[in-house]
Amino acid sequence: MKRLVLVGGGHAHLSVLQALAQEKLTDVEVVLVTPSAHQNYSGMLPGWMAGHYSLAQCRIDLQALARAAGVTMVIDRIAGMDADRRCVGLPDGRHIEYDLLSLDVGSEIDVSWLEMAGDKLLPVKPLDAFFDAWPKVLAAANAQSGYRLVVVGGGAAGVELALAAHHALQLNASNAQVDLVASDSGLLPGHAPGVQRRMTLALARAGVQLHAQKAVGIEQGVMLSDATVLQADCVIAATGARAPSWLQPSRLLLDEHGYIAVNGQHQSLSHANVFAAGDICARQDLTMARSGVHAVHAGPVLAANLLATLKRLPLATYKPRKRSLYLLACGDQYAIASWGGFSAEGAWVWRWKDRIDRGFIARHSNSGRRRDTLVSKEAT
CATH class of the missing domain: 3.50.50.60 (FAD/NAD(P)-binding domain)
Incomplete structure (x- = not known):
């Protein structure tokens, strides 16, 4: 065999x-x-951070899928x-x-430039560890005044995490502050200028401070390339992959x-x-x-x-495909669509993204349940 x-x-x-x-x-x-016995779906991570989904709504039961496929699982x-x-x-x-x-x-997330931030550093990957850590960040922010969170990374993950974090912190700790460090390559590199302009405005509306500079981790938080120090209670790394x-x-x-x-x-x-x-x-x-x-x-x-x-x-x-569709969550139930040179935004884009994400979870969850039901019926 x-x-x-x-x-x-x-x-x-x-x-x-x-x-x-x-x-x-x-x-x-x-x-x-x-x-892990579950897959935490990365596409719903910003929505979960912002409080729009429960943990159960954005995870897939791998054990059910493995059982339905007759696969032995080693956790x-x-x-x-x-x-x-x-x-x-x-x-x-x-x-x-x-x-x-x-x-x-x-x-993996490349955190080589941020490691000096020590215990304040929270890489977005592995996802399981981030899902475990985020509720503790919210609890810490709620327990102190003037909590400051810095997100490093100007790609799609970085902007979505920064806006989701800001939305959640405003609900839990009204005087908390969120900064986004997008490096000197700018915001959303590779996306059309229209998408970049829409996201820049979304960050400004939310009150997220944008820094288009490189950053290194220090004990206090991060230091920008112009020697500005951003004091931080937590540094989320959404930087390049390795x-x-x-x-x-x-x-x-x-x-x-x-x-x-x-x-x-x-x-x-x-x-x-x-x-x-x-x-x-x-x-x-x-x-x-x-x-x-x-x-x-x-x-x-x-x-x-x-x-x-x-x-x-x-x-x-x-x-x-020549072009990939990106639906970028903006913290509240609002999103920006990016597809080649086309861009759009609004609550309707969020509903579009929500429908796609929920459908992805349902499709894979139901396939495991359907097969389990068939096996159960065959056994009886």
Whole structure:
């Protein structure tokens, strides 16, 4: 019997679990290794921070999906892997061997410039740790006067987190202050000027102070490139991504930034029995932005290719769309749409985003429940 090992419960692997539930493989053992029994959906993180969703509304039960797919679940993190020996390692020293491997664990936040902020530093990834920490930040802000939070990162994640944090802090601690450090590359690099103007105005309306400078972490908070010190009680890092360090000795071919080099089928260029999707990999045939949008859309192709490999069938190619739609939450129930050169904003954009996000959760939650019901009926 062959063994397929799935590492990570990311967006792409949700599609894989759904495909496995439909396929009902009898000659393949499938193991899912993930640090949590749930996937906290990143698209709803700003809404949850702002108080628009409960935790239960923005998480997916991976155990239900695994059970429906007949997948054995190992709740643990990956400490390393050896692609030549075909095994992944767990922190306690155990190894899990595989015939076919799929990696969907995402990237890490690069906090190398902010580490001197010490205990005040709160990276947005890993998401599970951030979801655990945010209620404590709110409690601390509510317990003291003049709480100051600094968000570092001018991309989509940074602006959404800054506006969500401001909205939540105003509800819990009216005199709290939020600053956004967007670096000297400006706000929302890669988005159209119209989107950047809309977001700049949204930040100004909310009272979030924008600093277009680089920042380094210091004991008091952060220091900007002009030597201005931003005193902070908490520093949220939504800065650039970096590849997991355990990939370096993995024997996989990596790109110049340490990500797994993959082809259009999301297959490792050095090891044909290893596939990867999401932020942990880098396509070598084209340039593709690191976005959860691509992880979601690549999921069905990854699922098809894993099944095709097991059956020795031709592989499919993931062809990303020329433009990706971004719906950027603005703290309150208001959002900005960005699609190429097009932009729009309003409460209707928030309702659009809310409908998409709730639909994503429902789609994956219901698939697990439907399969569980079928299995229960068959058993009786």
